Amino acid sequence: MDTAERPYFETHVFCCTNVRPPGHKRGCCAEGGSEKLRDYMKARVKELGLPSTRVNSAGCLDRCELGPVMVIYPEGIWYGYRTRDDIDEILETHLVGGGRVERLRLTPDQIPPKG
Amino acid sequence: MDTAERPYFETHVFCCTNVRPPGHKRGCCAEGGSEKLRDYMKARVKELGLPSTRVNSAGCLDRCELGPVMVIYPEGIWYGYRTRDDIDEILETHLVGGGRVERLRLTPDQIPPKG
Secondary structure (H helix, E strand, O other): HHHHHHHOOOOEEEEOOOOOOOOOOOOOOOHOOOHHHHHHHHHHHHHHOOEEEEEEOOOOOOHHHOOOEEEEEEOOOEEEEOOOOHHHHHHHHHHOOOOOOOOEOOOOOOOOOOO | OOOOHHOOOOOEEEEEEEOOOOOOOOOOOOOOHHHHHHHHHHHHHHHHHOOOOEEEEEEEOOOHHHHEEEEOOOEEEEEEOOOOHHHHHHHHHHHHOOOOOOOOOOOOOOOOOOO
16 A cells, blocks of 8 residues: 555544434434434544544435444444444444444345335 | 455445535635535436445535545545546546546645644
């Protein structure tokens, strides 16, 4: 990897914060409190002083039924989460420890049910 | 890479569409037309039938002065762009061809001027 290929952020987290109207059959991540959970994650990353780590909002990641969801790059690992405790576990195990939170992890074959 | 590590999207593009108030000293990607350019890119990806490719909006990617900006994962390559022609070149050269658009590329050492 040459210098130009060095990542700008070593760890880039995208939390879906898409909002759909109440009652939409797919639901939406916002319905599960994704905005507040993203805010919490951003604040904790700052408090923990994690280097070269950014937490961003993203538009619909198209896995609505499994949400709130996030994807962490460059590793491309997805999580579904519900609570601050879930976020804490992702921070400690994945972002700090370099591991995976298997109980929250979404696998590529978890396709949302359609219709 | 085991099956679980296979990416859900082979190519995941995040276009910053953050909006700041007019006159903000850092500017913002929305000021450069990022929403319309993202819409154009989404439409072209669909028309081209690019497999396992998703184009998303993102919140502020913190490189405002270089914007509109996008980052493409998992490769972690950043581009600054202004026009539909720029988007077309990124689509053809990077997403279809697997290359890099050197004239639009942002390198990790391009730090926005502060203050």
